[in-house]
Amino acid sequence: MPTDFSPQIAPGASERMAVIDLAAVRANVARIRQLVGERTLIAVVKADAYGHGAVEVSRAALTAGADMLGVVHVREALALRRAGIDAPLLAWLHTLNTDFSAALAADIELGASGRWDLEAIADAAASAGVTARVHLKVDTGLGRNGSTEEDWPALLARARALEEGGTIKVVGIFSHLAVADEPERAENREQMKRFAADVAAARQAGLTPSLIHLANTPATLTAADAVSPEDLLCSGVRVGLGLYGLSPLADETSADLGLEPVMTVQTFIANVKEVRAGQGVSYGLNYVCERPTTLALVPMGYADGVPRVATGGPVRVYPAGGEPVTARVVGRIAMDQMVLDLGEPGLSDPARGFLGARAVLFGNGENPPVEDWAEAAGTINYEIVTRISQRVERVYIGA
Structure with a gap:
């Protein structure tokens, strides 16, 4: 009698698979919503939703109550639009080859970190006869993308002039934390203080941004223990890793944080x-x-x-x-x-x-x-x- 070497799966089934539990995505969004209340929740789905599938995760996150989607590249945002996703969408990292015209035609909001990208966005908007919705980014200590503190006043002044010309509307101000996964470090408080001053300077320059966002996943999860939770959570948060049910903190597991791995x-x-x-x-x-x-x-x-x-x-x-x-x-x-x-x-x-x-x-x-x-x-x-x-x-x- 021949030996039965039949595997546990039927022929044609996936031999290697990443099983993505969209119910877990929805549960994680609900958990984050508990923490941030009515603030704007930006679900970060860059890098194909951290490898989970940007289109599917975006739909699940929006169904569960996310208000907006965030990606890094305009090409990522355009792919979501082609998939039929029409939710508010922000892309914030550009190069000299970024197609701002396509972004504006697809109603994508754009981050601007300095004069070159702000001017390029404004030029594309002027050519298309539209007003670009812009989020200005300031570097409060991470040392990567974003305007320097020294250049910030000039960037604000130029943004205000472009607003008066009708090519842009500054709808957001944002920055990014360097050590939010170590919430006890003083650098977090220093960045929060700088950011509050930068936002105040933007308002003093005549800008009226409605969405102020600083907190990433670790900051969102630990904000309740911060000295000033309101200054950390601001009016919106950008959550990436937490959507996928993973912990950004060395001493706390997903379960500790009420998250479900996806x-x-x-x-x-x-x-x-x-x-x-x-x-x-x-x-x-x-x-x-x-x-x-x-x-x-x-x-x-x-x-x-x-x-x-x-x-x-x-x-x-x-x-x-x-x-x-x-x-x-x-x-x-x-x-x-x-x-x-x-x-x-x-x-x-x-x-x-x-x-x-x-x-x-x-x-x-x-x-x-x-x-x-x-x-x-x-x-x-x-x-x-x-x-x-x-x-x-x-x-x-x-x-």
Whole structure:
């Protein structure tokens, strides 16, 4: 009688998938809404919604009560418009090649960090015969994008002149915090103080912005404990990581913060084999089995977005008819595959159910948290979810 090697999934099902729970997105938006009240909630869906799928996440977030969407590049914003999303939408990082005319035609609000982009936006608006809705960005301490404090008065004066000419309307003022994930640091208070002064200067210059936004996810989640929550939350917040149910804080988990992880990355064990003591594993043979054991092959690697350096990352394996086990990646992670040492011999027996078993790298519930993979790779949870490649099919549930 032939041995049955049938996997746990039907032919044609996704071999590698990132399961995106849109119900969790909605729950996270509801949780954030509890924290910010009636303030404007800008759902940040840049970088394809941190790898989760910008169109699907945007729809879920808006359904759950987000007021506006935020992206970095105009091209990202235009893709959302082409998908039929007509919600208020802000794009804030530009180059000399940014198509401001297309942005204005699609009713996209635009960030401006200095004279060059403000003038380019105004020129595009004048050519199109429209008024551009602009958010001025000031650098209060992060040292990246945004007007310097020294240039801020001149930028405000020029913005006011362009308003009088009808080419722009300053509807927002914003900045970005450098160490909000360490809320106890004094730099947060210093940035808040600078930002309040910068907003006051904008009003004194004759501008009337209605949306003032400074807080990102960590600031939003910790604002209640801040010395001045109102000055941190302002009239709106920009929330990215929190939408996806992940914690930006070193000492608090998603569950601690009332958030639900949205992405579960999984595949199916492609090979199981018995090896003797002394067997090396993967390129360089940096791992050698100390005793007879069973190795399981996970058909994902760095081409799928799994960091090559993340040896030791955990995988939860669900054998058919057996108890799930968590095993660690051993040896180097390759382009397309990685290896688990299951810790004991005899598990290649088809009756044990490991061949074809579901293998979860990270996800919700009893699955490993994405932070375990971030730790193995020496990085942050933001990077792990964002880098999962398009070779891994996105499968949406909870729509």
